[in-house]
Amino acid sequence: MSRLQIMDTTIRDGQQSLWATRMSIGDMLPILPKMDRVGYWAIEAWGGATFDSCMRFLDENPWDRLRSINAATPNTPLSMLTRGQNLVGYKHYSREIVNRFIKASKRNGVHVFRVFDALNDIRNVVDTAEAVNECGGHFEGAISYTISPVHTLDSYLEYAQQLKELGADSICVKDMAGLMTPYRAERIVKALNAEIGLPVHLHCHYVGGMAPANYLKAAEAGVSIVDTASAPLAFGNSQPAVEMIVAALQESRYDTGLDLDLLFEIAEYWEEVRKRSHYKRGVSSLIHMQVYSHQVPGGMMSNLMSQLEVQNASDRLPEVMKEIPRVRAEVGYPPLVTPMSQIVGTQAVFNVLTGKRWGVVSKEMKDYICGYYGKAPGRIDPEIMKKVAGNSQVLPDDVPPSSLVTTTYDEVAEEVGDLAQSEEDVLMYALFPNEARTFLSKHRASEKVDFLMQEESSNIK
Template sequence: MTAKSVKQDKVLVTETVLRDAHQSLLATRMRTEDMLPICDKLDRVGFWSLEVWGGATFDASLRYLKEDPWERLRQLRSALPNTRLQMLLRGQNLLGYRHYADDVVEAFIERAAANGIDVFRVFDAMNDLRNLETSIRAVKRQGKHAQGAISYTVSPVHTVAHFVDLAQRLAEMGCDSLCVKDMAGLLTPPRAFELFTALRQSVNLPLSCHSHDTAGLSAMNHLRAIDGGANMIDTAVSALCCGTSHAATESMVAALRDTPQDTGLDLQLLQEIASYFREVRKKYAQFESEFTGIDTRVQSNQVPGGMVSNLVNQLRDQGALDRLDEVLAEIPRVRADFGYPPLVTPTSQIVGTQAVFNVLTGKRYHTITNETKNYLLGLYGQPLGKVNPELRRLAIGDATPVSERPADRLAPELNRLAEAVQGVAHSPEDVLSYALFPEIALKFFEARAAGRLAPEPLPPVPVEAPAPQGTPTEFS
C-alpha cells in the first residue's frame, strides 16, 4: 500500500466490541456464550478486523469466567471465518504482568496464531522498542500481520518528532501497520491531525488510530487523524461505545459515508448488532462503573481515568480518601522524576503507588517501593526522559542500571514451566496459561479436572419499569 493509495483508500474499521469495549465498560466480563450468537452478523459486516483477544480478556476468562481463553479463541475463529481476528499484546509482557523470556514469547505467539489470531497489535508501556523486538519477529515468522503500537502520552519530551522516530523504527522492524494507542483519552483533534500528518509523511504503512472516548474526543480525533492520513480506526458498536470505550461504529460509518473515506460498512446490519449487544450489556450491569459519561478531567490533569479509580480504591482501603487531591498533584511530579513514562499498565501502577506513599508518609520517597526500584534499575525498559539522578541514587544506590534489552537477562524458561505443570497441563496452550497466570491457571486446571468449572454468578436482569407516559412529543 503506497502512501498515496493509503490516503485515497476507504477507512478500515477494527471493531472492538469483543475485547476493548467490554474490557473498558464491563470489567472484561463478557462471556463467550454472549459472543457466539452474534458472530454470524459480525462476520458479514466487512470489518477490516475484529479485536477479540488479548488485553485483560485472558486473565478475566481464567479468573472470573472459568473459561479457557484458548478455547474462546478457537470458537470465535470458527464462528468468524471471514474476518481477521486481532489481539492486543503487551510485547515482552505478553498478557501478564512481568517480562517473559523470549522462548515463552515465541511459543505464545506461535500458539495464538495457530489458534486463530491474524493481527497482533503489539505495544510496550514504556515505548521501549527493545521490548517489542521478539514479538514482532515472532509474528512475522508466523506469517501474520504485525501492527506496531505507540503508547500515546503527553509530556515535555513526547514531541511529534519522537513519535515519528518510533514509527520509523517500528517500520524498520518489519511492522505491517502502525497504531497510535491513546489508552487514556489524552489525544485531541488538533494533535491527532498534527501527529498523523507527520506520520503519513514519514512512514509508508497503514496508520491506525485507537483513542478512548473518555473525554468525548474519540470520534473527533478519528476525523482529524483521517484528515492527517490515518486509514484505520478502532470503534465499538454503539451498545458498548463511548465513555471509557471507543467512538461508536455506526456514527463513524455514517460520518464517513459518501466521502472518499467511506468505510462501505452496512449501517442496517450494525444497528441490528447494536440491538443485540444492548440486551447483552444488561446482564453485566453489576460491572458497570457508577459513572459512564464524558469526563474531561484527564485533559486537565493528564491522569488516566482508570488510574484515578485505582487510587480511589487504594486510598479508601487506607482510610485516606481525603488525600486524593494531593496524590493527583503528586503524580505528575513522580512521573517527571521517572522520565515521563506513558501512564498505562504497569507504569500507571508503579507511579501511582509511589505517589500514594509520597503523600501518606509525609515525605517524598521516604518509602520507595520495590517496583520503583526495579523501574529505576531499568528492568521495565528505558524511559524517554531523564530520570531524576537524586531519586535514582536514593533508590538503587551505586547499582548500575541495566543497559541491555531487559529480556536479555532472562534465561529460557519454557521447559521449566512445562515441567512444573506436567500432568495438570493438557496442551502447550495450558503451559502458556500457566506461564502467564500461574496461581489462577493451577486453580483453573484443578477445577477443570474435578469437573466443577463454573463462572462467577450473574444476578438476573431486572425487569424493566414501563416507559414513562405523558412526556411532551416535541423535538426542537
C-alpha cells in the first residue's frame, strides 16, 4: 500500500507559523465537520504554543478548546506537539507533572503525541514516552532535523533507534527550519525504513520553497505520512498546501485519494477568515530563501526582528544573521528550534549590540552551557565554557536534567488552592503559573457573578 497519508496542520502549526497563534476556537468550529470528512491521518490540533497563547491572548481555556475540537471531529484522530520534558512550556517539568499532563491530554481528546527534544537528547523524552505508552496513545518520536558537522545520517538513525526502544509507534523527521532538500529527504526516509522499520512521517516548513519537492522524493522513498496545511494558511513559514500535494500525486501510485473539491471548499472558508482578520499570506522572501546558508527558521527570524526593533537597531539584522552560525558552532551546534532558537538568537543580538562578544549572557544560555537543558549535540568551545560557566555547577552527563525537578502535583494543587476546580486547572497552573492565575481568577469571578444572578432571579419568582 503506497498511498500517501496526510496530517493537517492548519489549526496548530499553520496558524502558529503565520498568524502568531491568534486563531480562536470560534474560527475553527464551523469548518471542523468538513475537515473531519477529508480522511486525514490526523488533524494536528493542540500543543506547541497554542496552550499558553489560548490563555494569554485569547482568554480561552486550552482544555475546553481541545474538548470542543474533539467533539467536532469524531472520525479523525487529533494530534498534539509536545516538547518532551518541557511539555508545552519552556522549561523542564517533573516526572509526575509530565505523566499527569499526558494522561489528561489523552483523556480530553489527543490520540497522537508527537514528542521532540530540541537537542535530540533521549533523556528528555523518556517520561513523556512512558506516559503516552501507558495511556494507549500513539507515540510519535520526532527527530529535530538540522545541518551541522555533528548531525549526520548515522546520528539521526541512532536517535531513531533510541526512540524505537522507548516504544515509538512512528518516527517523524521534523524539519522546523526548512533546511531539508529533496535528495536528503529521500536518503533519510530510505535509511529509516531500512534500519528502523517504523512508519516515517515527514514534517517540513515551506520557508525557501523546497518542501513540496521533499515530499515527492520522500513519497518515492516510502514515507508514510506528510504534513500540509489548507492553502490560506500554507507556504512561507508554514507547511506546503494540501491542495498542491494532493494534486501533485493524483494518478501516481502515491495518490492520497483525498477529494480536491472538498479541500477547496475548506480553503475558501479559511480564506474568508484570513481576510476578515487581516492576516498576511505565507510568502517566501529572499531572506527566507537564504535559510539554506544562514539556517535561521522563520519563526526565529520574526523574533529577532522584534528584538532589534525594540532596541531601534533593525538595521543590524545582517550582522546578527552572520553572528548566529558563529554562536551556534561555539555552543555545540544545537538545532535551532524552541527553546534553543531563542537562546542562540538572543546571544547573537547581545554580541552584536554590545560590541563585546559573550560580554552579556542570558540565564538561559548559561543554563544550557551548564547542561541543564540536556546534552549539547557537539563540543562546546572550552573558552566560552570557562567564561560563561565560571565556578557554576556543570551538570555531569550521567545526571538527567529532569531529575533535578521534583515538584509534586500535590504541591502545585496546594499553591493554586480553590482557584483550580479540576486536575486540568492544576496542570495549567503547574505549566504557566502567572497566566493560569490571571485566567482562573477572572473566570472564577465571572462564575460567581453568574451564580449570584441566578440566585437573584430564582428569589424573584
